[in-house]
Amino acid sequence: MEKKLKDLREEYLKIPIPKELNDVVQAALNEKPRKKPRVGRNILVSAAAVLLIVTASVNISPAAAKAMSDIPIVEKVIKVITFVEWKEEANNSSAVIKTPAISGLENKELEDSLNDKYLSESKQLYKEFTDSMSKLKEGEKGNISVESGYVILTDNETILSVQRYTDTIQASSSTESQFDTVDKKNEVLLTLNSLFKDDRYLQVISENIKEQMKRQMAEDPEKIYWVEDDDFTAFKGIDENQNFYINEDGKLVIAFNSYEAAPGYMGAVEFVIPTKVLSDLLVGDQYIH
Numbered sequence: 001m002e003k004k005l006k007d008l009r010e011e012y013l014k015i016p017i018p019k020e021l022n023d024v025v026q027a028a029l030n031e032k033p034r035k036k037p038r039v040g041r042n043i044l045v046s047a048a049a050v051l052l053i054v055t056a057s058v059n060i061s062p063a064a065a066k067a068m069s070d071i072p073i074v075e076k077v078i079k080v081i082t083f084v085e086w087k088e089e090a091n092n093s094s095a096v097i098k099t100p101a102i103s104g105l106e107n108k109e110l111e112d113s114l115n116d117k118y119l120s121e122s123k124q125l126y127k128e129f130t131d132s133m134s135k136l137k138e139g140e141k142g143n144i145s146v147e148s149g150y151v152i153l154t155d156n157e158t159i160l161s162v163q164r165y166t167d168t169i170q171a172s173s174s175t176e177s178q179f180d181t182v183d184k185k186n187e188v189l190l191t192l193n194s195l196f197k198d199d200r201y202l203q204v205i206s207e208n209i210k211e212q213m214k215r216q217m218a219e220d221p222e223k224i225y226w227v228e229d230d231d232f233t234a235f236k237g238i239d240e241n242q243n244f245y246i247n248e249d250g251k252l253v254i255a256f257n258s259y260e261a262a263p264g265y266m267g268a269v270e271f272v273i274p275t276k277v278l279s280d281l282l283v284g285d286q287y288i289h
């Protein structure tokens with residue numbers, strides 16, 4: 001790209017400006033301003049001159065035209081940025097809260113709703129932390145650590161998957177996450193239900209997760225999942241509100257927060273669902289394949 005632009009610039013510098021074009025530009029530059037502000041007039045004149053020069057160079061030089069045609073068109077960019085970050089330290093406690101924001105969507109209703117949700121979540125988390133600090137007695141230590149942020153899990157031509165997480169340490173530790181997956185082309189928020197023809201997927205995915213849990217425990221005695229049928233805390237299955245995302249390989253990933261499907265020491269756990277298990281249930285293969 002840099003070489004093409006350099007070649008184009010050199011080609012342009014070799015081209016003499018036609019007398020007619022030079023007269024037009026000079027007349028524009030010498031023209032006295034009217035009632036409009038001088039700054040605005042100069043900007044318009046400069047823009048017109050540049051446009052005329054570029055047009056002339058493309059018309060005159062085939063090489064310049066070819067170089068221009070090889071420059072790719074810049075498409076819209078949908079990205080995630082850190083909108084605001086709160087930091088607080090007091091009474092042997094700390095909080096670091098990063099709030100993401102999505103930009104670049106033409107669907108401003110979706111963009112605003114997601115960003116409003118992210119900001120609201122961060123404000124609530126910050127309030128909970130400051131409230132807990134205010135309840136401490138003089139000289140008492142809170143011994144609380146809260147870290148909240150986000151991770152871009154998938155960002156390709158089709159989808160954007162974002163995870164917002166909160167790690168809390170207070171005597172024990174826990175991790176909670178929420179996920180959003182956006183169809184970047186159609187600019188809609190994907191739900192688990194929207195990926196499947198009907199609700200049969202709930203049982204199919206649940207059974208596959210149970211199989212993975214049992215296999216992992218058989219292979220590694222240090223892993224424990226709440227999957228035994230006679231356990232009142234046993235994992236019974238997912239529902240339509242289950243946390244999920246689609247990874248870079250186009251696979252469905254089911255995610256659980258701490259203590260949802262396993263003891264706390266296991267932390268947050270995830271299960272990649274084989275696409276062959278889901279193929280007959282999917283509405284299409286544009287997302288999961």
